[in-house]
Amino acid sequence: MIIAIAGNNLEVSQHFGHCEAFYLFEIEGRKLIQSQVVPNPGHKPGYLPVFLHEHGVNIIVSGGMGAGAVEIFNSYNIDVITGATGTVEATIQKYINGQLQSTNSVCEDHMHIH
Secondary structure, three states, X not given: OEEEEXXXXXXXXXXXXXXXXXXEEEEEOOEEEEEEEEEOOOOOOOHHXXXXXXXXXXXXXXXXXXXXXXXXXXXXXXXXXXXXXXXHHHHHHHHHOOOOOOOOOEEEOOXXXX
């Protein structure tokens, strides 16, 4: 399984599309197998779900995300976890430990509605 965390300066980005990079973690069971950082290729409507799908991502984590993006991710069978805060490292550890919960916060018209 590959989990992508949208990040800025090693912190979880509050809007996935505007992050600097995606931190990709390959997880097997509760074990971290490998990780890599992939720069954000740019925020174009509908593009990032395809980009992350091509990287084999199964789950995307961010602070917030637009409803349209959530729908597109779901169409690629990529689960969405929103409401994450803190460092990327702490967030992946929470996921591995089964402690990361989605708040299902959705952003509309670039105004955050939570």
